[in-house]
Amino acid sequence: EEGDSIPQGLHIRMNMETGEKWAKLLEEEEEVDENNYKGVLVTTPTEKKETAGSGAGAGNKDEEPNAGARLEQAVKITQLANAELTADASAKVTSQLLEQAQRQSNMMESIAALNDFQSDTTVNELDYEMMYRTLLSLPEDAHEYMGGGLPTMPAEDASEEEKKIFEARVKHIWKIRQTLLKQMEDEYLADVTDIVAERIESIAEYVANPMKQIRNVIALRRSAAAQEDGEDEKNKESDVSTIVGALEDLEFQLTDVDLARDFHTMGGWPLLVSLLTDSIHGLQYELQQVLLNETQALNVELLNSTESDPQPISIELSAESRQFLEEYQQIVWEIQGLACWSIGTAVKNMEEFHSWALDDFSDLVMSQPSDGGDSDAVTVITILLGKMDSESTHAPSILDMSPLDEKLQLRRKYEMYALGALLRGNRKAIRDFAVAEGPATLYRMFSYLTSDVDNMHTLDSTTIKLLTKIISLTDDLVMHIALHPTECSCERAKSAEEKLMTSLASTEWCMAPMQIMKYPSPSVQRKMLETMVNLSPHCSYDMNAKSLIQEIENTLSPASGGDLDEDLDLLVSKLGIALS
Numbered sequence: 001e002e003g004d005s006i007p008q009g010l011h012i013r014m015n016m017e018t019g020e021k022w023a024k025l026l027e028e029e030e031e032v033d034e035n036n037y038k039g040v041l042v043t044t045p046t047e048k049k050e051t052a053g054s055g056a057g058a059g060n061k062d063e064e065p066n067a068g069a070r071l072e073q074a075v076k077i078t079q080l081a082n083a084e085l086t087a088d089a090s091a092k093v094t095s096q097l098l099e100q101a102q103r104q105s106n107m108m109e110s111i112a113a114l115n116d117f118q119s120d121t122t123v124n125e126l127d128y129e130m131m132y133r134t135l136l137s138l139p140e141d142a143h144e145y146m147g148g149g150l151p152t153m154p155a156e157d158a159s160e161e162e163k164k165i166f167e168a169r170v171k172h173i174w175k176i177r178q179t180l181l182k183q184m185e186d187e188y189l190a191d192v193t194d195i196v197a198e199r200i201e202s203i204a205e206y207v208a209n210p211m212k213q214i215r216n217v218i219a220l221r222r223s224a225a226a227q228e229d230g231e232d233e234k235n236k237e238s239d240v241s242t243i244v245g246a247l248e249d250l251e252f253q254l255t256d257v258d259l260a261r262d263f264h265t266m267g268g269w270p271l272l273v274s275l276l277t278d279s280i281h282g283l284q285y286e287l288q289q290v291l292l293n294e295t296q297a298l299n300v301e302l303l304n305s306t307e308s309d310p311q312p313i314s315i316e317l318s319a320e321s322r323q324f325l326e327e328y329q330q331i332v333w334e335i336q337g338l339a340c341w342s343i344g345t346a347v348k349n350m351e352e353f354h355s356w357a358l359d360d361f362s363d364l365v366m367s368q369p370s371d372g373g374d375s376d377a378v379t380v381i382t383i384l385l386g387k388m389d390s391e392s393t394h395a396p397s398i399l400d401m402s403p404l405d406e407k408l409q410l411r412r413k414y415e416m417y418a419l420g421a422l423l424r425g426n427r428k429a430i431r432d433f434a435v436a437e438g439p440a441t442l443y444r445m446f447s448y449l450t451s452d453v454d455n456m457h458t459l460d461s462t463t464i465k466l467l468t469k470i471i472s473l474t475d476d477l478v479m480h481i482a483l484h485p486t487e488c489s490c491e492r493a494k495s496a497e498e499k500l501m502t503s504l505a506s507t508e509w510c511m512a513p514m515q516i517m518k519y520p521s522p523s524v525q526r527k528m529l530e531t532m533v534n535l536s537p538h539c540s541y542d543m544n545a546k547s548l549i550q551e552i553e554n555t556l557s558p559a560s561g562g563d564l565d566e567d568l569d570l571l572v573s574k575l576g577i578a579l580s
Helices: 061-072 087-107 127-136 140-146 160-208 210-227 230-237 243-253 257-265 268-274 283-295 319-347 351-358 380-391 406-423 427-435 438-449 453-458 461-483 491-504 507-516 522-535 545-556 566-579
Strands: 012-014 021-026 037-041
Touching: 127 160, 160 210, 160 243, 160 257, 160 268, 210 243, 210 319, 243 257, 243 319, 257 268, 257 319, 257 351, 268 319, 283 319, 319 351, 319 406, 351 380, 351 406, 351 427, 380 406, 380 427, 380 438, 406 427, 406 461, 427 438, 427 461, 427 491, 438 461, 438 491, 438 507, 461 491, 461 507, 461 522, 507 522, 507 545, 522 545, 522 566, 545 566
Parallel strands: none
Antiparallel strands: 012 021, 021 037
C-alpha cells in the first residue's frame, strides 16, 4: 500500500496513467541468487484501464521500418532445421505490428486533457482552482521542475488583480506540468517497446552465433573472478549485452501482461522456445574444435596410417580444454533455465495466453516422417518433455559431467516452473500433455533423481525443490481434472483426461511423495502429506491403509525419538480418515 516500506534495490515499475507502483519482490521459497521474483502491487489498487502506456504493440511510426526489417530476417530455431520463417509468416507478423502501431497512434491523446479528479463532485470550482489542488498534492521537489514553487492562494477579499496574477501563475505551472508528463509518457512508451524489440534481437543474434556469445560470457566471468571484485561480478550479471543478462531482464519485462503480448506478437516466442533445445547452442561444434586441436599433437604417422585394421585413437583432453567445455556446458544450462523462467513468467495465470502452449513449430522443423497423428506436433510442451525423457535415460551432457550439477538442477527446476505455468488451468494443454505421455516422462525423471532413496537427506536444496515441484504439479493436474469435469462431449478429450487420471493415480505416483518425506524438512514433509491427502480419493496403493499409515509414521518419526510435529500428526490422521 502507499507508504509501505520495501527493501532497497528492488525493481520498481510505475503505471504512468493510474500512478500504480509495482515492486518486484523475492518469492518466499526461492534463493536470493536465483533472482526469482514476483510482482507485488504497493499502492492502493485502482481499476485497470487499457492504456497507450502499456498496450500491445506500442511504438512510433519512425521505428516501424526497422521492426519490419528485423522480422524479415531469417530465423533458425532449434535443431529444428535449417528452416526459416516463410515470407507469408513474416509478412503476417509485420502486418500485425503495423496495425497495432496505427491503433496506438489513434489512442494517443495529449495528457493535458486528462482530468486527475474526473470523479470529483466539487461544486462551482473554477478550472484554475482544480489545477491548484492537483499541483498542491504533488511532492514539493516536483514544483522545482515546473518553474519554481506554487503561489499562495489569495484570500477571499483579495483584489481582482491579485486573483488574475494567481490564476495566470497556476495556469503557467499547469502547462509546464502537462508538457513534462507528455514527454515522460512518450519516453516511457518508446522505451518499453524498444526494450522488447532489443531483447528479441538479442536472442536472434545469439541464435545466429551462440559460440561467440558464450565465449564472451566465459571471458567476462573469468575476468571478474580474477579480479575477485564482488561489484564487478554483480555488474557482469546485470549486463544486458550478454545473452544471460538479456534473458534475466526479459523475464522481468514479461511480468507485464502487455509486454508479454507484444513479445509474442513481434515473433519472440519461437526464438525463446528454440533456446530450450541443445544443438542450437553449438556445444557439439566446440567439442569438435577442441578434438581437432588436440589431435594435432598426435603422431602424424598414426593419423595417416593405411593399415587395414587401424587401432582406435584415444584422445585425452587437456585440463584447460576440459575446463572450457564444462564452463560452456554450464552456461548452456543456465541459458536454457533462464529461457524456461521467461516462458513460465509470460504465460503464468493468463488464460489469454493458453494457446501459446500449443503453438506448433512443425513447419519450422527439419522434415521427418509423419503418421498424421497428434504426436507430430512440435510445441514447447513436447520439447520440454523430450529433454526430460532423454536425460532420464542418458547422460545429460556429451561431457562426463555430474547428473546432479548445480546449474543442471537449477535448469530442471525452471523447466518444471515453465511446464507448470503452461499446464495449470489450460485444459487443452493438459490433454496434449497426456497424449504425449507426459505423466510417464515425469515419473521417469522423478525415478532418475530419487534412485538413491536411502540417501535422500544428502540431496541439495535445489534438487529437493525440483522433486517437490514435480509432485506439486501432479497434484494440481489431478485436482483440476477431478474438480472441473470436462464439458466437452468429444471422445478424444475424455479419453485423454481419463488417461491422465489413470496414470497419475497409479501406485507409483501415489507412493512417490513417500520417498520425498525421507528428506528431513518439516515443510517438505508437510507438502508431501498434503499431496497424499488430496490424491487419496483417486489413488491405488500396494498396501492396506493401516500399513501405509504406519510406514508414514515411521518415516516421519524424529531421529531423537521425540513426538511427531503437531501439524504433521494432524495430516497423518487426516490421511488415515481419508483412506478408511
